[in-house]
Each structure stands twice: as structure tokens, then as C-alpha cells.
Amino acid sequence: MLRNCADCNQIFAHPVNKLCPSCTKKQNEMFDKVKEYIRTNPKAKIHEVVVQTGVDFDKVREFIDEGRLKIVPADVEFRCRICGTKLTSGRICSQCEADLLVKGETRGGTTSTGSLSKDGRVHFLDRRSRESR
Ligand SMILES: [Zn+2]
Ligand SMILES: [Zn+2]
Incomplete structure (x- = not known):
């Protein structure tokens, strides 16, 4: 099934993913960064996580809402x-x-x-x- 990447709008084929392979990879790297930062700074607030990892607030929020992040920023x-x-x-x-x-x-x-x-x-x-x- 062909679809447009939700991030870069590139057309790609995948039955469930909303993101193309390169954006999926980027997103996974962002996720790892966020996860790792919170793991090493358990008291970090969401704003701090955004600033320190350089990941968009919306993305961090998305990771939290999706339930992917097992440990979340202190003020979430x-x-x-x-x-x-x-x-x-x-x-x-x-x-x-x-x-x-x-x-x-x-x-x-x-x-x-x-x-x-x-x-x-x-x-x-x-x-x-x-x-x-
Ligand atoms: Zn993409
Ligand atoms: Zn309810």
C-alpha cells in the first residue's frame, strides 16, 4: 500500500507505518535520545528534555501519548x-x-x-x- 510520509510527504509503501523508512529511522533515533535523557535525568521536566535533546516538543509529547516512553518527564x-x-x-x-x-x-x-x-x-x-x- 502506497502512502505519503506524515513527516516529509515522500511516497513509500508500507501497510501500517505513517512514516517513510528514513523518517522512521530519524524518529527512532529521537525516541532513543529522549528515552536515554530521561533515564539518566529522571527528574528532568519536559521542557528540559526538549531543549537538551533537540527533539520537538510535539514529538516528545507524541512519544508519551503513544505510551512508548516507559519513563516520562517529571511534570508530564x-x-x-x-x-x-x-x-x-x-x-x-x-x-x-x-x-x-x-x-x-x-x-x-x-x-x-x-x-x-x-x-x-x-x-x-x-x-x-x-x-x-
Ligand atoms: Zn519521511
Ligand atoms: Zn475517562
Whole structure:
């Protein structure tokens, strides 16, 4: 599948990557730099990481949001992508995660979705029959 690199706009062929091979390599080097800097300076703040590594703030933020960085700058806040609640780690708070499971919106299908949605339907029918009385 041909696509345009998200960074340099060069056309390349890859089923999933958003970046061309050379930008992927560049990005990996940036990632290593950021990771290494935080590892050796665990108390570093995000601004310091940006200045010291020369990596764009947006890129550093991207690494954090993607969950690639296992250790993050000291002042980084995790926020739930859905409701914006502060988190200590991860991307979605446990409440929204449970919500997603109920709605069955998680991709790849989970085994627990079936029983949960069945339960939801029972409630729905129950409410409707009461309303029609
Ligand atoms: Zn590129
Ligand atoms: Zn949430």
C-alpha cells in the first residue's frame, strides 16, 4: 500500500507505518535520545528534555501519548483521552475503559462484551415495558 510520509510527504509503501523508512529511522533515533535523557535525568521536566535533546516538543509529547516512553518527564500529566481526567499512567481512565467495554466499542472484540451488552438490553426492555403501561 502506497502512502505519503506524515513527516516529509515522500511516497513509500508500507501497510501500517505513517512514516517513510528514513523518517522512521530519524524518529527512532529521537525516541532513543529522549528515552536515554530521561533515564539518566529522571527528574528532568519536559521542557528540559526538549531543549537538551533537540527533539520537538510535539514529538516528545507524541512519544508519551503513544505510551512508548516507559519513563516520562517529571511534570508530564496523563489525561484520559475521553473525559480528560488526570491519570497516573495510561491513556484512558478505568471508568471510560469500562464504558467502552459496555458499548462494545473496543476493537478486536472481547469475550466479556457479550454478557455486558445482554445485560444492557434487559434493562432497556424492562424500562420500555414499564413506560408502555
Ligand atoms: Zn519521511
Ligand atoms: Zn475517562
